[in-house]
Amino acid sequence: MRIIADLHIHSHYSRATSKLMNMEELSKYAKVKGVNLLGTGDFTHPHWFSELKNRLTEVSSGIYEYNGMKFLFSTEISLIYTQGGRGRKVHNVILAPDCETAEKITDWLKTKGRVDYDGRPIFGFSCIELVEAMRNIDDKIEVIPAHIWTPHFGAMGASSGFNSVEECFGDQARHIHALETGLSSDPKMNWRLSALDRYSLVSFSDSHSPWPWRVGREATVFDLKELDYSNMIKAIRTREGLTETLEFFPEEGKYHYDGHRACGVCMEPGESIRAGNVCPVCRRPLTIGVLHRVEELADREEGFRPEGSRPFRSLIPLSEVIASILGTGLVSSRKVWAEYNRLIEAFGSEYRILMEAGQGEMARVVDPRIAEAVVRVRNGQVRMQPGFDGEYGRPLFRGEPEKLTGEPAAGKQRSIMDF
Numbered sequence: 001m002r003i004i005a006d007l008h009i010h011s012h013y014s015r016a017t018s019k020l021m022n023m024e025e026l027s028k029y030a031k032v033k034g035v036n037l038l039g040t041g042d043f044t045h046p047h048w049f050s051e052l053k054n055r056l057t058e059v060s061s062g063i064y065e066y067n068g069m070k071f072l073f074s075t076e077i078s079l080i081y082t083q084g085g086r087g088r089k090v091h092n093v094i095l096a097p098d099c100e101t102a103e104k105i106t107d108w109l110k111t112k113g114r115v116d117y118d119g120r121p122i123f124g125f126s127c128i129e130l131v132e133a134m135r136n137i138d139d140k141i142e143v144i145p146a147h148i149w150t151p152h153f154g155a156m157g158a159s160s161g162f163n164s165v166e167e168c169f170g171d172q173a174r175h176i177h178a179l180e181t182g183l184s185s186d187p188k189m190n191w192r193l194s195a196l197d198r199y200s201l202v203s204f205s206d207s208h209s210p211w212p213w214r215v216g217r218e219a220t221v222f223d224l225k226e227l228d229y230s231n232m233i234k235a236i237r238t239r240e241g242l243t244e245t246l247e248f249f250p251e252e253g254k255y256h257y258d259g260h261r262a263c264g265v266c267m268e269p270g271e272s273i274r275a276g277n278v279c280p281v282c283r284r285p286l287t288i289g290v291l292h293r294v295e296e297l298a299d300r301e302e303g304f305r306p307e308g309s310r311p312f313r314s315l316i317p318l319s320e321v322i323a324s325i326l327g328t329g330l331v332s333s334r335k336v337w338a339e340y341n342r343l344i345e346a347f348g349s350e351y352r353i354l355m356e357a358g359q360g361e362m363a364r365v366v367d368p369r370i371a372e373a374v375v376r377v378r379n380g381q382v383r384m385q386p387g388f389d390g391e392y393g394r395p396l397f398r399g400e401p402e403k404l405t406g407e408p409a410a411g412k413q414r415s416i417m418d419f
Helices: 023-033 046-055 099-110 127-137 165-175 229-238 269-274 290-297 318-326 334-347 350-355 359-363 368-378
Strands: 002-006 037-039 057-060 063-066 069-072 074-083 086-095 142-145 178-180 200-202 219-223 242-248 258-260 265-267 312-315
Touching (some): 023 037, 023 046, 046 099, 074 099, 086 127, 099 127, 127 142, 142 165, 142 229, 200 229, 200 242, 258 269, 265 269, 312 350, 312 368, 318 334, 318 368, 334 350, 350 368, 359 368
Parallel strands (some): 002 037, 037 069, 178 200, 242 312
Antiparallel strands (some): 057 063, 086 142, 258 265
């Protein structure tokens, strides 16, 4: 059974989301994307948990269903604390084996602080204490360090993270089995650190935008004999049944390169090192991006692939590809979605279009330039203006150079593919 899973999302009870991030819209757009298993997200929030408990029906052990979409109980928490004489900020995804265990997790978190103000609550205890507590509740609970390289909230991020998983989780590191790559890194970047070989690499959307169609923008693919929680967790822990991940091009992630958004400065790691990691415009510290951080800790050259690692595919969301070809930065425009819906009607799901549909077949449905663009993305024939300091990267205009070394970076429009 092929499962495309996005287990790290957020509901309309998280900050910076809209009312559209509800069960109806999430399940609808997950199916359009081609995802067939969603994390619930935010189960610690009392109102969201009440919705989940009242609407979800358990269809196999630990797997629930609503509106034709399968769900697994998941949440993300933010830990802000001091360890090793330094302030730390780390996000972790928690997967729970069933509704009752999710409620026990929330009850324990309530002893540490409030859970009712945000879908991703903040606590002041360490990652070590978190894993130990989860193990005491149920050893089937899975803790996955979220977007591990993100500068401000990744376990190995430049601003407040650690230099290793062991440093972050201490003696509880033996219970960490998987790491989330995040939008700004991909597996081949993580393969450069031999210390990460023992961990499964997973990818999920961390979708908390105002638009539910962002769900599934990254995902993990499983091949399971039967979909239940135990089989899913076994695949995450052992890689048996974990077949591949579906990733952003890491340059499109908003923390790939170094930079300073306020000054429009985007720099590759070598340039920022030569500049003393200081913004050449305002002389303030640069936000050190994921590529720089990986380079800093890597003990292997690029191109090394560890034994037992799983393959991955780099994709660009279909709406962005279409917007690029139509020359509009508005992926939500009617023009874009008219073309998008024609393709969905013809091929069934976005992932099928991005990964399988033939160019000739697509060209019979939409503008042939869009069909060509999809195939070019599939084949990795894309140049990107890298993201930096919270600014997403974007495909470049034809012949447009990357703007680096203190030059103002491109604005927020994310448009033309480089053809």
